[in-house]
Structures are given as C-alpha cells and as structure tokens.
Amino acid sequence: MTVTPSPSMIEGSASKNGWTLFKESFQHFLASRLNRFSFGLTVCLLLLIVIAPFIAIYPYDEVNPALGLSPPSWAHPMGTDQAGRDVFSRVIYGARTSLSIGLVTVLFGLLTGVTIGAVSGYLGGWVDEIIMRIVEIFMSIPGIVIALALVSVLGPSLPSIVLALSIRRITQFARVARGSVLSVKSEDYVTACHAIGMSNLRIIFVHILPNCIGPIIVLASVLLGNVILTESTLSFLGMGIQEPTPSWGTMIAKGNEYLTFAPWISVFPGLFLFLTMIAFNLLGDGLRDHLDPRGGSVV
Amino acid sequence: MTVSSNSDAPLLQVNELKTHFPIRKGVFSRIGGYVQAVDGVSLTINQGETLGLVGESGSGKSTFGKSVMRLVEPTSGEVRIDGVDITKSSRSEMFNHRRKVQMVFQDPYSSLNPRIPVGRIVAEAIRLHGIASGREAEDMVVDIFRRVGLQPSQTRNYANEFSGGQRQRIGIARALALSPKLIIADEPVSALDVSVQAQVINLFSDLQKDLGLSYLFIAHDLAVVAQISHRIAVMYLGRIVEVAERHELFKNPRHPYTKALVAAIPTPNPKIKPSADRALKGDIPSPSNPPAGCRFHTRCPLAEPRCKQEVPQLKISSSGHAVACHLA
Numbered sequence: 001m002t003v004t005p006s007p008s009m010i011e012g013s014a015s016k017n018g019w020t021l022f023k024e025s026f027q028h029f030l031a032s033r034l035n036r037f038s039f040g041l042t043v044c045l046l047l048l049i050v051i052a053p054f055i056a057i058y059p060y061d062e063v064n065p066a067l068g069l070s071p072p073s074w075a076h077p078m079g080t081d082q083a084g085r086d087v088f089s090r091v092i093y094g095a096r097t098s099l100s101i102g103l104v105t106v107l108f109g110l111l112t113g114v115t116i117g118a119v120s121g122y123l124g125g126w127v128d129e130i131i132m133r134i135v136e137i138f139m140s141i142p143g144i145v146i147a148l149a150l151v152s153v154l155g156p157s158l159p160s161i162v163l164a165l166s167i168r169r170i171t172q173f174a175r176v177a178r179g180s181v182l183s184v185k186s187e188d189y190v191t192a193c194h195a196i197g198m199s200n201l202r203i204i205f206v207h208i209l210p211n212c213i214g215p216i217i218v219l220a221s222v223l224l225g226n227v228i229l230t231e232s233t234l235s236f237l238g239m240g241i242q243e244p245t246p247s248w249g250t251m252i253a254k255g256n257e258y259l260t261f262a263p264w265i266s267v268f269p270g271l272f273l274f275l276t277m278i279a280f281n282l283l284g285d286g287l288r289d290h291l292d293p294r295g296g297s298v299v
Numbered sequence: 300m301t302v303s304s305n306s307d308a309p310l311l312q313v314n315e316l317k318t319h320f321p322i323r324k325g326v327f328s329r330i331g332g333y334v335q336a337v338d339g340v341s342l343t344i345n346q347g348e349t350l351g352l353v354g355e356s357g358s359g360k361s362t363f364g365k366s367v368m369r370l371v372e373p374t375s376g377e378v379r380i381d382g383v384d385i386t387k388s389s390r391s392e393m394f395n396h397r398r399k400v401q402m403v404f405q406d407p408y409s410s411l412n413p414r415i416p417v418g419r420i421v422a423e424a425i426r427l428h429g430i431a432s433g434r435e436a437e438d439m440v441v442d443i444f445r446r447v448g449l450q451p452s453q454t455r456n457y458a459n460e461f462s463g464g465q466r467q468r469i470g471i472a473r474a475l476a477l478s479p480k481l482i483i484a485d486e487p488v489s490a491l492d493v494s495v496q497a498q499v500i501n502l503f504s505d506l507q508k509d510l511g512l513s514y515l516f517i518a519h520d521l522a523v524v525a526q527i528s529h530r531i532a533v534m535y536l537g538r539i540v541e542v543a544e545r546h547e548l549f550k551n552p553r554h555p556y557t558k559a560l561v562a563a564i565p566t567p568n569p570k571i572k573p574s575a576d577r578a579l580k581g582d583i584p585s586p587s588n589p590p591a592g593c594r595f596h597t598r599c600p601l602a603e604p605r606c607k608q609e610v611p612q613l614k615i616s617s618s619g620h621a622v623a624c625h626l627a
Contacts, residue, residue: 188410189420192473194370195402196424197394210414293457294413 029290038282045276048095056089061244069262079264081255090246091269097247099276101158102228105165106220112166113173114209114216120174121181122204132178135171143168144233151239161240165227176219180212187211214288221284225277248273308382310513311344311367311400311481316376318359318366322587334587336362338537339376341613344481349507349514351528351545353521353560357583359537360517361405364483367515368400369393380481398428401474405486407466411458417469418444418454424476439476446509447472447502464495471502481513488523500526522564525549533557536594537586539613543620553620553627555599593625601626 030036048055057077064084072079078087120131138146147164154160184190185208193203232249234240241247248269255266317338324331336359344350354360366373369385377384385396404410411420418440425436441451447468458466467487474482484503488496504527506512518524524531525545532542533556541554552558559579581598584590590597596606606625615621 188404188406189412191365191370192402192404192410192470193423195368195397196427196473196477197397198423198427207412207415211412292414294459 025290029286032286034282035286035290038279038286041275041279042283045095045099045272045279048092049099052092052096056086056092058086058089060090060093060246061085062089069258069265071262072264078268079262081251081262081265082258085244087251087264087268090251091248091272094246094248094251094269095272097158097241097245098228098231098249098273101162101165101231101241101247102224102276105162105169105227106224108162109166109169109223110173110216110220113170114177114212116170117174117177117179118181118204118209118212121178122185122200122208128178131174135174138167138171139175143230147230147234148237148239151234156234156239156242161231161234164234165230168230169223169227172223173216173219176215177209177212180215181208184208184211210291213291217284217288221277221281224280225273228273228276308379309343310346310348310381311342311515312377312379312382313340313342313367314377314379316340316363316366316378317374318362318371319374332587335537335589336586337366337373338586338589340534340537340539342532342539342542344513344515346480346513347507347511348530349503349516349528351524351531352515352517352534353519353524353531354534355519355583357536357586358534359586360519360534361485363534364402364485364515364517367483368397368402370402394428398477399479400481400483401477401479403467403470403474403482403484403487406490407463407470408490410470411466413458415457416455417458417461417472420458420469421454421472421476424473428477430477440472443472443475446475446506462495463491464499467491467495467499468502471499471506475506475510478510479512481515483515483517485517486519487516489518489520496523503527521560533560536583536589538594539621539623540595541620541622541624542613544618547618547620551620553622554595554624555601555626556595593623 030039062085064080067076067080067084068082070076070080070084076086076088078091080086081090116131116135120128146167147161150164150167151160154163181204190203190207193207198207228247229249229252231240231247232253235242235247235250236253241250243250251269252266252273255262255269258265317340318336319333319338320336321330322332322334323329338359340359340363342350342352352360352363362371365371367378369378369388373386376386378386380396380399383396385393388396411417418437421440421443422436425431425439430436431439437454440454444451444454449465449468449472453461458469461469467490470487471482487503488499491499500523503514503516507514514527516524516527521531528545530542531545531548533540533548533554535556541548541552541557543551548557549561552561556579563579579598584594584597590607592608593599593602593606593611596602599606603625609625611623611625613621613623
C-alpha cells in the first residue's frame with residue numbers, strides 16, 4: 001500500500017504549506033474507492049441535518065389519523081405511522097436528532113475518556129489505581145440506569161441526554177486508551193523522549209496518543225450506532241427525545257408494535273441507521289489506515 | 300586516542316551505584332523483595348574514551364546504562380558527570396545534564412516513532428533545548444544526517460522506509476543532536492546483521508575521532524566490544540567482576556567468568572577445537588535472590604569454600620587491571 005502522511009505529521013519539515021499538504025493528503029485519501037464511498041455517504045447524511053426542511057414533504061408532526069399505517073405510496077414514499085405521520089419526513093428530520101446526539105456524545109466521550117485513560121495509563125501507580133477503580137464503578141452500573149438518573153435530575157433536554165449517554169462512553173474510551181498507552185509507553189522511542197528531557201504532557205500527546213488512534217477510531221465508529229440506539233431506550237422510558245420530535249431510535253422502537261403488518265415504520269429509520277453505521281465504520285477504517293505511515297492495517 | 304583526561308575530573312564517574320526494583324506481591328502491593336539489578340557498581344569513563352560493558356542477559360548492564368541517565372531512578376550511589384552528582388539533581392538541572400549524555404537504543408524498530416518523519420525526530424531535541432529553531436534547526440538536522448551517512452532528502456521519510464542499519468544511524472543522529480560528550484550505546488548493534496554491524500561500529504569510531512565523544516558501549520558479545528573499546532568492564536549479576544584495558548583483558552583474563560567468556564569467542568580457525576571444559580554450565584541466578592559471597596560461585600569451576608561466604612572486592616593492580624575474585 002502506498003503511503004501519504006497526513007498534513008499534521010510533516011508540519012515544519014517540508015517547504016509546502018499546510019493547506020497544500022492537506023489537499024494532497026485528502027486527494028490521496030479519496031483515491032480509494034471505498035474511501036470515496038464512505039466519505040460521500042457521510043457527507044450526504046450530514047447534509048440531511050442542514051437541508052431537512054427542504055426535502056421533507058410534510059411537517060414531521062403533521063397528524064392525519066385517516067391515513068394511519070398506510071404502506072409506501074407515491075404520496076408517502078415510506079408509508080405512514082400509526083398517527084398517519086409521513087415516515088419519510090420523520091426519518092429526514094430524525095437525522096438531525098440522532099446524528100447530532102450520536103456525534104456529539106461520541107466526540108465528548110472520546111475527548112474526555114481518552115484524556116483520562118491516557119493520563120491514567122501513563123502515570124501508572126496509585127493515580128492509575130484510583131482512576132481505574134472509579135471507571136470500574138461506573139462500568140458496574142448499567143449504563144441506562146446512570147443515564148436515567150442523570151436525565152431525571154437534569155430534565156430531558158438535548159444537553160442532558162448527551163451528558164447522560166456520554167458517561168458510559170467515557171469509561172469505554174478510557175479503558176481502551178489506557179490499554180494502548182500502556183503498550184506504547186514502554187517503546188524505546190518514548191524512553192528516548194525522556195532521555196532528551198521532554199515534558200510528560202508533550203510525550204503523551206505528541207508521541208504516545210498518535211500511536212494509539214487505531215483502536216480508538218474503531219471504538220468511536222462502533223459506539224456511534226450504539227449511542228443512537230441507546231437514545232431510543234431513553235425515549236422509550238420517556239426520558240429521551242420527547243414526542244413529536246422524531247429520532248431514528250424512537251421510531252424503530254415505537255414501530256416494533258406494528259412490525260408484522262406495517263414494517264415500514266421501523267424498517268426505513270433502521271435502514272438509515274444501518275447506512276450511518278456503514279458510513280462511519282468504513283470512514284473510521286479508512287482514516288485509520290490513511291493516518292498510519294506504515295500503510296498497513298496495524299490496529 | 301586520548302585515554303586520560305586533561306581535566307581533573309573524569310567525564311563520568313559512578314560510585315557504588317545500586318538500582319533495586321521492588322517486587323510487589325498481592326492485593327495491597329506489599330513489597331516482597333528486591334531485584335538487585337545493579338548492586339554496587341563503580342566505573343569511570345574519561346573524555347574520548349570507550350568503555351565496553353559486557354555481561355550476559357540479566358546481568359544488569361542495560362539497567363546500569365539507564366540508571367546513569369536516570370531513565371530509571373538509582374536506589375543509591377553517585378553518578379558524577381563532569382564532577383556533578385546528578386542523582387540528586389532537580390528536574391530542571393537534569394534537563395541541562397541531558398545535553399551531556401545521550402543514549403542509543405538496542406532495537407532500531409521500536410526506538411523511532413513510526414508516525415513522525417525522522418528529520419523531525421532528530422530536530423525535536425534541538426528545538427526542545429533551544430539550540431536552534433526553524434530553518435536553522437533543519438539545517439542542523441541535515442548536517443547531522445550527513446555525518447551519520449544519510450541523505451539530507453531522507454529527513455522527510457518515516458522510520459518504516461529505512462533498513463535496520465539506517466534506522467540505527469537515525470538513532471545515533473538523534474543522540475548527536477544535543478552534541479553530547481558521552482553516548483550510552485545499549486547493545487546498538489545486536490539487532491543488526493553482521494555486515495551492517497561492522498558499518499555501524501565504524502560509524503561510532505569515526506564519530507569518536509571527529510567529535511571526541513566518549514562511549515559506554517553495552518553489549519553481550521565480547522567480539523563486538525573488542526572492536527571499539529579502549530577498556531572493557533565485565534558485569535555479572537549486578538556487579539563488576541573485572542575491568543582492564545582491551546588487550547590486557549583478552550591476553551590475560553583473570554576472573555574465571557571473563558576466562559570463560561574469552562574462551563567462548565569463536566575463532567576462524569577450524570583446527571582449534573573450542574575447549575568444552577571452559578564452557579559455563581547453568582544459568583545466571585536470579586537477581587532477586589543472588590548467591591551469598593561471590594555471586595559467581597554457583598557456576599565457578601574454581602570455587603572454594605570461602606567464595607560462598609566472603610564477597611570479593613574489586614582490587615586494582617598497578618597496571619590498572621581490576622578483578623573481584625579471591626583467587627585471582
């Protein structure tokens with residue numbers, strides 16, 4: 001496999017400026033057909049968030065009991081749900097809630113969890129013991145219980161849902177990051193950093209973490225779908241996104257009751273969730289390989 | 300080649316250095332004992348001199364090298380660089396000492412960060428210590444690359460694009476970046492092919508001639524050490540058993556362990572049969588529970604009853620040949 005380093009890696013060592021390097025690196029990333037596919041799909045999905053009002057045919061909350069549970073037709077390409085609301089329009093609007101909750105939660109969990117895990121693994125000793133025991137306490141409580149408790153205290157708003165869903169992801173990212181940091185910190189190139197007197201913070205963020213991103217990217221892409229589904233559990237228990245605001249998770253969960261005779265209510269949001277998962281998983285994989293100067297599939 | 304120093308203090312003077320690692324057991328991390336990796340080592344290295352340090356795996360030679368750089372904290376003893384004891388230095392004082400002593404690592408594959416271009420790896424030390432920045436630092440890196448036999452254009456490549464020998468040259472370039480006086484080379488050639496070993500050893504020699512460097516050259520292979528060292532120290536289970544000038548050590552090894560090592564060097568003459576009776580039997584004992592008395596007595600062909608009780612001291616003869624053996 002050929003190798004193109006990402007722009008951040010060569011800053012200062014080449015005569016080209018950062019933007020040219022980024023463009024070249026990006027073009028090389030898109031040279032792979034799989035990367036083009038995943039990147040295109042991701043862009044389309046994110047575009048939905050912005051242009052939802054323009055492509056949704058009906059308002060997402062327009063109730064029409066006369067047309068309840070009607071199958072896909074020209075008027076309603078994805079059918080209608082039990083209240084006669086257009087499934088297509090709700091799926092399009094649902095992208096807003098589901099994708100933003102998913103992305104923000106995973107991003108927040110990643111930044112916090114990786115920092116906690118990296119510091120814990122790097123420092124070791126009693127700091128590591130204390131941090132990891134706290135992480136284990138949170139892991140031993142079912143995630144949904146923590147989320148429920150938090151949302152019932154803070155009230156079911158978007159930020160509190162994101163916070164509630166993040167707690168679990170923080171612990172997951174912390175554990176994965178800690179494990180990778182433990183293996184990387186004993187490499188000789190880290191010892192060499194100590195030998196020139198580099199600060200711990202610089203060693204962690206410049207030398208250790210970039211060599212840990214493989215497992216972290218994979219975890220992030222897996223957790224994205226996981227978060228979107230967990231949100232539906234919260235909604236199901238009345239602590240998540242409140243009706244009539246649509247979210248994919250809620251639509252899948254609510255549609256369950258009608259699955260045998262009106263499968264379209266669940267299947268279409270499920271399809272979009274599936275596409276999201278595929279897009280982000282492939283994008284994550286492609287990004288991981290692209291960022292690895294060895295060019296291999298080293299995780 | 301200068302073996303003695305002009306200044307009054309030797310470049311590196313190590314006195315009774317001990318590095319013990321606690322063995323933690325059980326849930327509450329009770330300390331169950333200590334691995335006595337380095338147990339009372341004293342050595343000196345003068346300006347422009349190469350001291351070879353040999354010993355088998357587990358003898359504590361790498362730990363000794365790392366202790367001298369405080370990459371592991373010594374338990375007790377002194378490490379004097381230009382007369383200053385660095386074992387008590389603060390973090391900021393240590394930062395300045397690091398310019399004087401640098402290290403080359405054994406494994407050229409794990410000693411270079413795979414995600415950073417090699418030129419930046421070398422430039423990092425220069426920038427960190429404020430020696431130069433920007434264009435000037437890049438020029439310095441190019442100079443160093445030329446010095447170690449690499450092309451200036453190669454600074455932009457990543458470590459995976461180089462062979463083992465080239466990687467080791469980059470490792471040496473990184474060590475040179477701070478213009479140190481002493482380089483601790485921890486088995487720098489043992490991971491390389493024999494033909495490449497010779498090139499890297501020649502590079503070490505050339506750099507010494509040009510820059511007046513001193514080396515602590517750690518190896519488990521006497522033949523390799525013999526090529527580059529002025530003096531050789533033999534380490535066994537955390538202690539120095541013999542120190543002598545290179546020729547003296549090979550001609551006249553006095554410690555039974557050194558004798559066995561010298562006898563084990565393969566000769567290119569097939570008619571000379573290796574002396575099987577000289578071959579050492581058994582393994583090196585555990586440094587967490589070293590034998591009493593002379594640590595070598597469990598494997599020594601000449602061991603006497605007193606070797607099991609009395610610890611032999613390192614005695615220096617008039618010629619500078621030092622041995623720690625009751626019988627030598």
